[in-house]
Amino acid sequence: MTQSVVVQVGQCGNQVGCRFWDLALREHAAVNKKGIYDEALSSFFRNVDTRSGDDGPRICKGKICSLKARALLIDMEEGVVNEILQGPLRDVFDSKQLITDVSGSGNNWAVGHKLYGYQYRENIVEKLRKTAEHCDCLQCFFIIHSMGGGTGSGLGTFVLNLLEDEFPEVYRFVTSVYPSGEDDVITSPYNSVLAMKELNEHADCVLPVENESLFDIVNKINQMINSGKLGSTVKQNSLVTSSAGSVKTLQEKPFDAMNNIVANLLLNLTSSARFEGSLNMDLNEISMNLVPFPRLHYLVSSLTPLYTLADVNIPSRRLDQMFSDAFSRDHQLIQADPKHSLYLACALLVRGNVQVSDLRRNIERLKPSLHFVSWNQEGWKTGLCSVPPVGHSHSLLALANNTCVKPTFIELKERFMKLYKKKAHLHHYLQIDGMEQSCFSEAVSSLSDLIEEYNELDATKGGPRTEPSRLKIAV
Amino acid sequence: MSIVTVQLGQCGNQIGHEVFHSLCSDTRGTHGLCSRKENRSYRDACKERFFWEEESGVPVARAVLVDMEPKVISQTLSMAARSGCWKYNHQSHFCQKQGSGNNWANGYSVHGPRHKESIMNLVQKEAEKCDRLGGFVTIMSMAGGTGSGLGAFVTQCLRDDFPASFILNHVVWPYGTGEVIVQNYNSVLTLSHLYRSADALLVHENDGVHQVCAQLMNIKHISFRDVNQVIAHQLGSVFQPAHTAEGGSDYSRNPLGDLMETLVPHPEFKLLGLRNIPQIPENSLPYSTFSWPGLIKHLRQMLIANAQMEEGIDWQVRPPPPGSSSHSTKKPLHFNTSIANLVILRGKDVHRVDLGSFQDPSLYASWLNPQDAFNAWRTPRAFNKYEKSASLVSNSQFLLKPLDSIVGKAWNMFASKAYIHQYTRFGIEEEDFLDSFTTLEQVISSYSTL
Numbered sequence: 001m002t003q004s005v006v007v008q009v010g011q012c013g014n015q016v017g018c019r020f021w022d023l024a025l026r027e028h029a030a031v032n033k034k035g036i037y038d039e040a041l042s043s044f045f046r047n048v049d050t051r052s053g054d055d056g057p058r059i060c061k062g063k064i065c066s067l068k069a070r071a072l073l074i075d076m077e078e079g080v081v082n083e084i085l086q087g088p089l090r091d092v093f094d095s096k097q098l099i100t101d102v103s104g105s106g107n108n109w110a111v112g113h114k115l116y117g118y119q120y121r122e123n124i125v126e127k128l129r130k131t132a133e134h135c136d137c138l139q140c141f142f143i144i145h146s147m148g149g150g151t152g153s154g155l156g157t158f159v160l161n162l163l164e165d166e167f168p169e170v171y172r173f174v175t176s177v178y179p180s181g182e183d184d185v186i187t188s189p190y191n192s193v194l195a196m197k198e199l200n201e202h203a204d205c206v207l208p209v210e211n212e213s214l215f216d217i218v219n220k221i222n223q224m225i226n227s228g229k230l231g232s233t234v235k236q237n238s239l240v241t242s243s244a245g246s247v248k249t250l251q252e253k254p255f256d257a258m259n260n261i262v263a264n265l266l267l268n269l270t271s272s273a274r275f276e277g278s279l280n281m282d283l284n285e286i287s288m289n290l291v292p293f294p295r296l297h298y299l300v301s302s303l304t305p306l307y308t309l310a311d312v313n314i315p316s317r318r319l320d321q322m323f324s325d326a327f328s329r330d331h332q333l334i335q336a337d338p339k340h341s342l343y344l345a346c347a348l349l350v351r352g353n354v355q356v357s358d359l360r361r362n363i364e365r366l367k368p369s370l371h372f373v374s375w376n377q378e379g380w381k382t383g384l385c386s387v388p389p390v391g392h393s394h395s396l397l398a399l400a401n402n403t404c405v406k407p408t409f410i411e412l413k414e415r416f417m418k419l420y421k422k423k424a425h426l427h428h429y430l431q432i433d434g435m436e437q438s439c440f441s442e443a444v445s446s447l448s449d450l451i452e453e454y455n456e457l458d459a460t461k462g463g464p465r466t467e468p469s470r471l472k473i474a475v
Numbered sequence: 476m477s478i479v480t481v482q483l484g485q486c487g488n489q490i491g492h493e494v495f496h497s498l499c500s501d502t503r504g505t506h507g508l509c510s511r512k513e514n515r516s517y518r519d520a521c522k523e524r525f526f527w528e529e530e531s532g533v534p535v536a537r538a539v540l541v542d543m544e545p546k547v548i549s550q551t552l553s554m555a556a557r558s559g560c561w562k563y564n565h566q567s568h569f570c571q572k573q574g575s576g577n578n579w580a581n582g583y584s585v586h587g588p589r590h591k592e593s594i595m596n597l598v599q600k601e602a603e604k605c606d607r608l609g610g611f612v613t614i615m616s617m618a619g620g621t622g623s624g625l626g627a628f629v630t631q632c633l634r635d636d637f638p639a640s641f642i643l644n645h646v647v648w649p650y651g652t653g654e655v656i657v658q659n660y661n662s663v664l665t666l667s668h669l670y671r672s673a674d675a676l677l678v679h680e681n682d683g684v685h686q687v688c689a690q691l692m693n694i695k696h697i698s699f700r701d702v703n704q705v706i707a708h709q710l711g712s713v714f715q716p717a718h719t720a721e722g723g724s725d726y727s728r729n730p731l732g733d734l735m736e737t738l739v740p741h742p743e744f745k746l747l748g749l750r751n752i753p754q755i756p757e758n759s760l761p762y763s764t765f766s767w768p769g770l771i772k773h774l775r776q777m778l779i780a781n782a783q784m785e786e787g788i789d790w791q792v793r794p795p796p797p798g799s800s801s802h803s804t805k806k807p808l809h810f811n812t813s814i815a816n817l818v819i820l821r822g823k824d825v826h827r828v829d830l831g832s833f834q835d836p837s838l839y840a841s842w843l844n845p846q847d848a849f850n851a852w853r854t855p856r857a858f859n860k861y862e863k864s865a866s867l868v869s870n871s872q873f874l875l876k877p878l879d880s881i882v883g884k885a886w887n888m889f890a891s892k893a894y895i896h897q898y899t900r901f902g903i904e905e906e907d908f909l910d911s912f913t914t915l916e917q918v919i920s921s922y923s924t925l
Binding site: 001002041096136137139208276278279280282284285287288289290291292294344345355356357358360362364367375376377378379380381382384467468470471472474 | 481485489516544545546547550572574575576577578620650651652653654655656657685687689694695696698699700702704882883884887888890892893894896897912913916917920
């Protein structure tokens with residue numbers, strides 16, 4: 001079994017990260033009734049004997065003493081991290097896993113990346129090494145950050161770079177929260193585009209998330225609950241947005257519901273690596289199957305179902321509905337419609353009581369309405385994990401490598417150009433040591449190239465399929 | 476003679492477990508329908524082939540379990556131990572932590588060389604426990620990373636370390652509409668490599684077995700467990716002891732050798748398909764009766780029309796009229812030409828069954844002598860509660876279309892260079908792909924021109 005380390009950077013990164021750890025504990029508590037520190041737990045948690053301060057016996061059969069998250073919490077202002085450390089999750093984090101400063105990055109990518117990056121490099125490397133040493137077999141780093149600010153965006157991508165240099169064999173999965181059009185941070189387009197270049201070059205897989213989509217999902221759920229249309233009551237802890245049953249149940253903050261969705265995304269992504277199933281899907285398989293060309297590693301995700309009713313008997317019609325929903329526009333975590341764009345590859349990770357025949361039936365059913373690239377007509381990767389998420393009997397995570405990410409990138413570029421043409425706020429960046437105009441031009445050029453790659457693929461959509469002629473063998 | 480089984484990857488280990496379970500429960504069953512002497516002979520032969528006994532009397536499977544991540548092996552070991560009637564040797568397994576990531580190159584070029592010594596040591600130990608080693612059976616899928624890539628590497632090692640032993644690869648072909656996106660690449664690389672090292676490849680296609688589950692076994696929500704159990708039943712029907720010579724009273728002492736001798740007359744033709752009838756749900760068994768002529772008729776038509784099972788057979792397909800050459804354009808389409816066929820009959824009244832219809836020269840390629848191309852094994856001992864059971868192992872054009880389809884899709888993807896970077900980072904270059912494509916196009920061509 002492998003381990004993963006979560007690196008949460010900046011305010012958004014840490015808030016999402018906090019929800020992740022909370023829900024992870026909840027999930028493992030539901031499965032692990034005997035209080036034994038098993039392989040599944042060890043993928044994200046260390047078992048520590050708090051008296052000695054060293055790791056307790058790491059062998060599977062040991063009892064759980066004190067669980068510590070395999071995480072690094074980084075923020076250049078103290079507010080968020082302090083709150084976490086004073087909150088109900090304080091025991092999950094080791095004080096040696098934190099890197100904080102006081103003044104923040106002022107929503108400036110250059111401050112995060114160049115200034116703090118340089119300043120904290122040694123510190124970060126040392127803490128990463130320590131965390132890695134505690135792992136038997138480290139497989140993956142999960143970075144959680146936002147793109148629009150200064151710390152998550154700048155320092156977060158600095159850490160990404162660092163991870164590639166120091167741990168080249170370990171996968172780097174990045175969950176990036178992209179700013180929406182009405183973002184109140186004026187310089188968010190700069191920060192995002194500068195960060196995109198780093199993601200293009202150094203990430204193995206990126207899972208983009210947009211606040212607008214999370215917000216829409218939250219609203220949709222609230223409407224369904226309040227409208228009373230559901231007939232029976234909804235199981236509270238099954239809501240993809242809920243913290244019910246987790247450590248922190250009081251005082252749900254405004255972003256909590258949205259952040260829970262992202263936390264659930266990460267839990268579902270790693271479920272098959274942690275729990276057993278008839279067709280396992282590990283993290284390295286996700287990267288292998290969904291990334292046909294190195295730079296096209298942006299995966300659109302969707303989670304279904306959003307909630308479960310208290311009905312125990314789920315007819316298989318509902319099961320099929322789950323599959324259909326995964327492809328609908330309003331379940332995607334970014335503002336995109338994969339159904340009308342071109343699929344390069346698609347992965348379906350099913351959890352719970354679902355069999356291979358259900359999976360196949362639904363793939364057959366949905367295939368005709370989806371457009372796949374000519375050289376990957378049957379581009380499906382599937383996984384079956386036996387353990388469902390808390391409150392559900394089954395669930396589905398769909399990951400798509402689809403050209404529908406293109407509009408998000410194009411919009412980002414447009415917003416960037418609007419500012420850049422007028423050289424607005426540029427001086428705040430250029431006054432930082434190490435920052436030059438060329439950083440901007442290179443970043444936007446990298447983004448343009450990426451958009452162009454998607455354009456070329458889109459151009460093949462619906463066109464005539466000429467199959468390349470096969471090798472001829474002399475008889 | 477004993478057979479050592481190497482189970483590779485998730486699929487290999489899941490199926491391997493079901494196979495040993497099926498062999499054990501068949502052997503212990505009281506449904507033999509034959510004399511006690513016959514039954515004892517059968518039991519002893521099966522034990523010698525697949526199990527050794529430890530002091531407690533519990534049979535231990537002659538198997539080595541290999542996987543690059545621990546979850547499946549630990550499940551397999553504990554399920555077997557819980558059964559109470561057999562188990563695995565808990566020392567005979569090798570696993571790592573990280574898996575092969577569905578990457579053939581990772582399995583073949585990285586895990587293979589790195590773990591060669593440990594794995595081959597385990598194989599050597601199992602081989603030494605055999606009084607006489609009859610050969611190896613490997614169980615693997617070709618869609619993933621470990622079974623396929625590491626499996627190909629281990630097969631090569633087996634060939635190098637045991638040059639005189641027979642090697643049979645049992646390969647599972649994935650569903651046509653993906654389980655793994657790069658499954659066609661992995662398949663092409665696996666098949667081309669296995670072709671060079673193994674004596675024969677015995678194939679099960681997930682699509683075919685799935686149909687059997689859906690239409691014959693009436694299973695509503697088919698799970699991989701159901702699929703694996705059907706596969707295990709079919710493999711059991713081939714591997715359990717049978718009499719090879721007419722009137723011979725001993726069970727074959729060299730099962731793999733006999734299999735190769737009857738079915739692989741030429742090294743260019745190594746692809747074996749497997750059919751078994753009847754297949755019905757277990758609770759229908761007491762209420763069903765079958766007649767041998769009916770079973771044989773269906774089995775023959777399944778061969779000719781390339782049907783996966785006894786329902787939905789195309790009865791219109793007929794062999795070409797006598798006197799037409801094999802290259803004649805009058806040869807009917809969809810007709811499945813054979814190189815060699817083996818029919819195994821188990822159960823009541825097997826000695827009276829007329830198999831002349833399988834010796835019809837029009838079934839075979841013109842350069843073959845039907846007397847040599849067809850063989851039959853029989854045993855009065857019934858298998859797995861079926862009063863009558865017939866299996867067909869066929870070296871024919873069964874797999875031509877699926878193989879062609881896989882190569883076609885892989886070539887299509889290769890032309891766009893998609894995913895190639897994932898293989899080159901572990902040392903498999905474009906030339907290696909081209910070599911594999913060439914090998915398989917050659918195989919396709921050979922089978923097409925039968």
